[in-house]
Amino acid sequence: MIRRGLGMGALALLLLAVSVADAATPAGPRLAMIKHNWRPSRTTLITVGPHGGTPVRLASGEGEGPDWGFLSPSWRPDGTEIAYTGSFSIFLARANGSGARRLNIADAEIPIFAPDGRTIAFARIGWQEAAIWTIDLASGVQRQWTPYRQGLEYVASSFSPDGSTLLATRFDSHRTGHGEPVALHLDTGRITRLLNGGFKPVYSPDGSKVALFRNVGRRRTSDLFVLDVASGALRRLTRTPHKDERSASWDPSGERIAFVRFRHANFEWANSIAQINADGTCDTEVISRKRTWYYGPAWQPGPGREAGRIDC
Numbered sequence: 369m370i371r372r373g374l375g376m377g378a379l380a381l382l383l384l385a386v387s388v389a390d391a392a393t394p395a396g397p398r399l400a401m402i403k404h405n406w407r408p409s410r411t412t413l414i415t416v417g418p419h420g421g422t423p424v425r426l427a428s429g430e431g432e433g434p435d436w437g438f439l440s441p442s443w444r445p446d447g448t449e450i451a452y453t454g455s456f457s458i459f460l461a462r463a464n465g466s467g468a469r470r471l472n473i474a475d476a477e478i479p480i481f482a483p484d485g486r487t488i489a490f491a492r493i494g495w496q497e498a499a500i501w502t503i504d505l506a507s508g509v510q511r512q513w514t515p516y517r518q519g520l521e522y523v524a525s526s527f528s529p530d531g532s533t534l535l536a537t538r539f540d541s542h543r544t545g546h547g548e549p550v551a552l553h554l555d556t557g558r559i560t561r562l563l564n565g566g567f568k569p570v571y572s573p574d575g576s577k578v579a580l581f582r583n584v585g586r587r588r589t590s591d592l593f594v595l596d597v598a599s600g601a602l603r604r605l606t607r608t609p610h611k612d613e614r615s616a617s618w619d620p621s622g623e624r625i626a627f628v629r630f631r632h633a634n635f636e637w638a639n640s641i642a643q644i645n646a647d648g649t650c651d652t653e654v655i656s657r658k659r660t661w662y663y664g665p666a667w668q669p670g671p672g673r674e675a676g677r678i679d680c
Contacts (some may be wrong), residue, residue, distance in 0.1 A: 393464045397675035398668040401645030404661040418675040420655035440664035444485045447670030451479035459498035483531040489524040526570040535569040579616040605648040623675035626665040
């Protein structure tokens with residue numbers, strides 16, 4: 369199912385209790401992510417600096433931990449608020465974790481802010497299906513964009529900078545049997561395929577490129593690729609035959625990409641958040657720790673939050 373290919377989280381992965389942030393959000397580039405500790409089981413939404421330092425806790429709660437996936441948070445385009453999944457719904461909080469509130473959405477996961485900051489796309493998930501919905505934050509009006517059908521799953525991952533297109537991953541067990549990146553054109557509702565195979569497509573800040581993951585090699589592990597929108601040229605950024613990668617996020621400058629990297633293909637505990645320049649250079653680790661899961665990296669947007677190129 370697409371939950372494994374996408375890195376969607378199981379419903380057991382929750383932020384059950386919201387806490388006030390430990391400190392004010394530091395200035396400069398910040399990378400949000402989900403952290404899960406074992407014994408005792410604890411799930412926390414944190415931000416760190418571009419090299420993994422100065423962690424700030426935004427929200428935390430108890431849960432059973434990740435199961436085949438990573439629930440990515442999403443920033444409002446001006447960087448003032450963050451949306452995240454918890455308790456089978458979506459929460460919004462200020463950039464320092466204060467003022468958290470729960471949106472009136474049932475069975476919702478994986479929020480994606482639209483460029484106007486007034487709309488959130490999300491996945492509404494059934495037993496063997498998932499559909500893309502949006503909610504207008506001012507009115508609370510919800511709209512379904514893709515159909516429900518057993519074996520058909522659509523999960524959104526990124527709006528275009530002008531808000532006209534929503535990238536997503538489609539899994540249709542009656543067709544290809546594997547994930548494929550698609551574009552949902554919001555003016556017409558038409559859906560077009562970007563590539564034959566791939567998942568979690570994400571626009572660069574200027575919309576000229578799309579980062580995504582594809583399964584490669586005999587082991588069918590996934591690597592990070594970048595697609596040029598204008599030319600259709602596809603460039604492979606990582607080659608990790610014994611590792612698996614998921615969940616890309618572009619730095620506001622468009623110069624670097626953060627993503628999840630598992631050290632083996634079976635999604636075991638030893639994983640990390642890594643980053644790489646958009647041209648494929650300077651593959652470095654941001655943060656890792658034994659018996660700790662990190663997933664769902666999301667760079668905070670806004671003026672002064674650009675991390676720029678990685679020096680190596």
